[in-house]
Amino acid sequence: MSTFYFIAFLSIFFSILVITAKNPVHSILYLIVTFFTFTIHYILMNAQFLAIVNFIVYMGAILVLFLYTLMLINLNKESEPRKSNLVKIAGFIGGGCFLMTILAALKAFKVSQPVILRDPNLGLVKNLGKILFNEYLLPFEVSSILLLSAMVGAVLLATKDHKTT
Amino acid sequence: MEPLSNKRKVLEAKPLNFMERIYLPAIFQGLAITIKHFFRKPVTIRYPEEKREYSENFRGMHSLKRDEHGRERCTACGLCALSCPAEAITMIAAERQKGEEDLYREEKYAAVYEINMLRCIFCGLCEEACPKEAIYLDGPHVPSDYLRKDFIYGKDKLVEAPLNQ
Amino acid sequence: MGIAELLIKIALVVIIFLVSLVIAMYSTYAERKVAAFLQDRVGPDRAGPFGILQPLADGGKMFLKEEIIPTNASPFLFIAGPSLAILTACIGSAVIPWGQRLTIGAYTFNLQVADINVGLLYIFGVISLGVYGIMIGGWASNNKYSLLGAVRAASQNISYEIAMGLSIIALLMTTGTLSMRHIAEQQSGFWHGHWFTWNAFSQPLGFLIFIVCAFAETNRSPFDLPECETELIAGYHTEYSSMKMGFYMFSEYINMFVSSAVMATLYFGGYNFPFMHHLGLSENWVSILGVIALFIKIFAFIFFFIWVRWTIPRFRYDQLMDLGWKVLIPLAIANIVITGLVITFLK
Numbered sequence: 112m113s114t115f116y117f118i119a120f121l122s123i124f125f126s127i128l129v130i131t132a133k134n135p136v137h138s139i140l141y142l143i144v145t146f147f148t149f150t151i152h153y154i155l156m157n158a159q160f161l162a163i164v165n166f167i168v169y170m171g172a173i174l175v176l177f178l179y180t181l182m183l184i185n186l187n188k189e190s191e192p193r194k195s196n197l198v199k200i201a202g203f204i205g206g207g208c209f210l211m212t213i214l215a216a217l218k219a220f221k222v223s224q225p226v227i228l229r230d231p232n233l234g235l236v237k238n239l240g241k242i243l244f245n246e247y248l249l250p251f252e253v254s255s256i257l258l259l260s261a262m263v264g265a266v267l268l269a270t271k272d273h274k275t276t
Numbered sequence: 277m278e279p280l281s282n283k284r285k286v287l288e289a290k291p292l293n294f295m296e297r298i299y300l301p302a303i304f305q306g307l308a309i310t311i312k313h314f315f316r317k318p319v320t321i322r323y324p325e326e327k328r329e330y331s332e333n334f335r336g337m338h339s340l341k342r343d344e345h346g347r348e349r350c351t352a353c354g355l356c357a358l359s360c361p362a363e364a365i366t367m368i369a370a371e372r373q374k375g376e377e378d379l380y381r382e383e384k385y386a387a388v389y390e391i392n393m394l395r396c397i398f399c400g401l402c403e404e405a406c407p408k409e410a411i412y413l414d415g416p417h418v419p420s421d422y423l424r425k426d427f428i429y430g431k432d433k434l435v436e437a438p439l440n441q
Numbered sequence: 442m443g444i445a446e447l448l449i450k451i452a453l454v455v456i457i458f459l460v461s462l463v464i465a466m467y468s469t470y471a472e473r474k475v476a477a478f479l480q481d482r483v484g485p486d487r488a489g490p491f492g493i494l495q496p497l498a499d500g501g502k503m504f505l506k507e508e509i510i511p512t513n514a515s516p517f518l519f520i521a522g523p524s525l526a527i528l529t530a531c532i533g534s535a536v537i538p539w540g541q542r543l544t545i546g547a548y549t550f551n552l553q554v555a556d557i558n559v560g561l562l563y564i565f566g567v568i569s570l571g572v573y574g575i576m577i578g579g580w581a582s583n584n585k586y587s588l589l590g591a592v593r594a595a596s597q598n599i600s601y602e603i604a605m606g607l608s609i610i611a612l613l614m615t616t617g618t619l620s621m622r623h624i625a626e627q628q629s630g631f632w633h634g635h636w637f638t639w640n641a642f643s644q645p646l647g648f649l650i651f652i653v654c655a656f657a658e659t660n661r662s663p664f665d666l667p668e669c670e671t672e673l674i675a676g677y678h679t680e681y682s683s684m685k686m687g688f689y690m691f692s693e694y695i696n697m698f699v700s701s702a703v704m705a706t707l708y709f710g711g712y713n714f715p716f717m718h719h720l721g722l723s724e725n726w727v728s729i730l731g732v733i734a735l736f737i738k739i740f741a742f743i744f745f746f747i748w749v750r751w752t753i754p755r756f757r758y759d760q761l762m763d764l765g766w767k768v769l770i771p772l773a774i775a776n777i778v779i780t781g782l783v784i785t786f787l788k
Contacts, residue, residue, distance in 0.1 A: 136580060140518075143573070163562040171569025172599055175576070179595045182580055182588060236559060236619055303753060310479045310752040320483045 115155055122148040139178050146170050160236045327416070335398045337415030338391055340435045343381050348435060349410035350389065351382035356402035356411055364395035365402060382408070389434060393418045393427040449550050457534055457554065465694035466496040468743055472694075475747045503687035511680050513583040522578025523681065523688035529574060530695035533567040536560035537702045538622045540712045540732040543725055552712075552732065553622060560621040561609060564703055565602075568658050571696065572598040575660075575667060578689070579677035590676025593758070594667035597657055600765035601664075605654035607773035608647040611780045612707060615643055625711035632715070641708040646776045648708045650769055655704060657765070659696040662750040666758060701742035702735070709738050 125145040132138040146169045153162035232238055243251055295301055321328050330336065341349050352369035370387035372380050379385075396418075402411050421427060470485070470493070477484025485492035510516055540552035557563060572594055579591025616624050628638045641648045657664040668676030678689045705711060712731030720727070756764070 140577070159557065159559050160562075163559045163566055166566040167562065167569055171566055171572075172602065175569075175572055175595050175599055178573075178576055178580075179592060179599075182576075182592055306752045307748060310748065313481055314475070314478045316481055318478070318483045319481050322483070322486070 115152075118148050118151050118155065122152070135181050136178065139174060139181055142177070143170055143174050146174065157232070157235075160239050330416070335400045335403075335413035337393075337418050338396075338402070338411055338413050338429075338434055339415050340389065340431065341410050341412060342436050342438065345378065345381075346438050347377075347379060347381040348385060349381055349408045350386050351384050351408055351410070352386035352389075353384075353407065355405040355407065359401045359405035360396075361399060361401060362395045362397050364392045364397075366390050386431070389431050391429050391434065393429055394424060445548055446550065449548065450554065453552070453554055454535075457539070458531065461531065461534055461695050461698055462691075464698050464739075464743075465691050466500065468694040468697060468747075469499065469690070470496045471743065472747050472750075475744065476751045479748070479751045500687070503684050506683035508685070509680075509682045511583060514680065515581045515583070518577050518581035519680075520685065522574050522576075522581055523685040523692070524574075525577060526571065526574025526692040527688045527695070529567055529571045530692040530699065533564055533696075533699040534702065536563050536621050537699070537706055538625045538711060539735060541724070541728040543728050551622070552728065556620060556622045559619045561613070561619045561624070561707075564621075564699075565606065565609065568605075568700075569598070569602055571658070571692075574689075574692065575677045578681070579667075582677075582680035584680050586673045586675075586679045587677050590667040590669075590673050590679070593669075593673075594660065594677060597660075597664065597666060597761060597765075600762060601654045601657035601769070604650055604765060604769035604773050605658065607770065607777060608650040608654065609707075611647045611773070611776045612640060612644055612651075614777070614780050614784060615640065621706055625706055625713065628710040629713050629717070631710070631713070631717075638713070639708065639710040644708065644776075644780070646772065647780075648704075650773050650776065651708065652704060653764075653769060655700045656746070656749070657761075659700055659746075660693060661697065661746055663753040663755050664761060665755060666761060669755060671755075697743060697746050698739065701739045701746070704742055705735060705738035711735055 122145055125141050125148065128141040129138050129145060132141055146165065150162050150166045150170070153159075153165060343349050352367050354367065354369075357363075357365040357367060366388075367386045367390070368388040369384055372383050372385055398413060400413050403413055418427075473495070474484040474492070485495040488494040488498045510519055535554045536557060538551070538553040538556070542549050542551050575594040576591045579587040579594070582588075613619065616627055618624060618627075624640075628640060631638060636642065656662075660667050666676075667673075668678065670676075673679070678686055681689060712728075712735040714731065714734035717727055717731065722730070
């Protein structure tokens with residue numbers, strides 16, 4: 112249990128660093144560490160497959176792409192445009208709504224047993240695969256359609272630019 | 277433009293056929309060529325231990341010759357120094373004393389004979405100027421050294437080793 | 442887990458760590474020597490007989506060189522880059538089964554550090570993490586060539602990871618497990634029934650895709666664009682000197698060693714060798730011979746890596762992307778489909 116609290120502390124600590132870091136690249140690096148702590152959480156919950164997928168997909172691919180784009184664009188303070196008042200108000204409202212949601216969620220807050228699962232072997236590849244491809248086959252296939260539409264959209268965006276020039 | 281010779285060849289860049297496009301045959305061909313070289317004898321000559329044979333008219337380090345009785349042939353006439361385009365040669369002449377007849381062939385000899393190997397251009401004019409056939413550029417390469425003063429070769433390095441009777 | 446088992450595990454970790462470092466050291470020597478032989482030269486032959494002390498001399502030189510951190514570099518990340526690179530290179534070998542079980546006295550133990558049931562995915566994750574060392578180092582150098590090298594490394598690794606993952610999926614369909622030990626055990630012997638047991642013979646296309654991707658993931662020629670010296674001076678390690686540079690070099694060779702071990706385990710039978718069950722030897726001897734067989738396979742792959750490096754010229758960047766996205770990924774998907782059809786209709 113103490114491991115859980117230590118890792119949980121680290122996740123929150125690094126996620127705060129993500130928002131407060133001045134340099135965007137540093138911020139991404141903190142985000143990587145945050146995701147790494149998430150991986151440890153998954154391992155603590157014996158969800159090996161999720162842990163390793165989080166490791167590969169988030170840490171190994173998505174954040175590399177984040178870092179990649181951040182390295183290419185110029186994010187200096189001088190080049191940042193001044194925000195208009197409308198944006199500021201919209202930001203204030205959005206942030207306020209988020210705060211309200213969190214406060215409302217806190218009402219339902221009670222101590223759960225975070226590490227102990229009802230079925231400790233649930234996270235292993237075999238069991239996960241059986242559940243995913245038997246009980247939840249339809250949602251799984253629907254999510255693949257989502258990915259397909261995203262891909263088609265990306266291809267469309269890439270070719271549209273080509274025609275006009 | 278009309279070509280003056282009929283050597284011009286019009287090159288056609290044909291599109292690659294399927295076998296060429298999958299690259300693998302070409303890659304294996306290349307690998308076969310390199311592995312053939314792997315078993316070939318290396319052409320390297322390990323220099324200080326092994327030496328390539330010098331050509332007959334190679335001009336290397338100078339040597340001051342002795343005659344058939346082992347006496348130094350040089351008579352310090354200074355013609356070599358005079359002929360030297362790089363002014364690399366200097367000498368101090370001395371008179372032969374009684375009892376030194378088996379050391380020096382002529383009545384006058386070079387007490388000091390120095391060649392600055394950094395100035396020398398190995399043109400061989402000293403060799404041609406010498407009336408006594410005392411200097412020849414028949415040695416190997418001049419070896420490298422750390423200090424400039426070490427490139428001024430005196431008689432200790434230039435004179436041929438005495439004959440062993 | 443008793444004390445004895447713990448000690449054995451620790452000993453195994455230390456041995457594997459040392460072995461991978463020594464092999465990385467001697468890979469640099471092998472690289473220079475093989476390059477020399479392929480070009481009709483003799484290569485390094487001054488330090489010790491046949492120059493076998495050359496890696497030690499190089500290591501000593503690396504340690505004694507001046508440590509330079511550029512003024513405008515960010516110092517922490519500049520040091521973190523090579524450290525991460527060598528860390529990710531070293532932890533990959535944890536799930537590779539180096540041999541069958543050994544019995545010493547009352548203890549029987551597997552020659553493997555950790556047999557986790559997602560071993561293959563673990564290796565895949567570690568490989569995908571390897572690019573961070575290069576990216577962080579390249580960015581922290583504050584040099585445009587380093588940055589370009591880092592960016593190239595990132596896009597190259599991500600592109601080839603996809604094809605690599607897809608080729609592994611086809612392999613998983615035939616093996617049905619993610620554990621490296623089970624995959625190695627399935628390839629026991631050499632010939633079973635009416636076909637070879639090694640996966641390279643049932644997955645030739647998958648193996649081809651995998652080895653091409655392994656070249657790209659380890660940044661070896663012909664895919665060494667991140668450090669391509671004709672365009673980017675030295676790419677991501679332009680600003681590095683002394684042992685930090687050495688770490689980058691070492692991590693490249695350790696990556697080569699680990700990916701050779703992975704290829705040998707996944708596709709070439711791992712520690713299995715022909716006639717291993719017909720020799721009539723005790724289990725311990727078969728295990729020891731198995732370890733030797735695995736290392737022979739690994740050395741053969743390392744030799745292949747070096748051989749290709751000194752044969753094939755570097756790709757142009759657009760060719761690299763074309764090969765990854767337009768050739769390897771469709772091929773890998775086709776391979777999955779074919780494997781699926783074969784499994785459904787023939788078995």
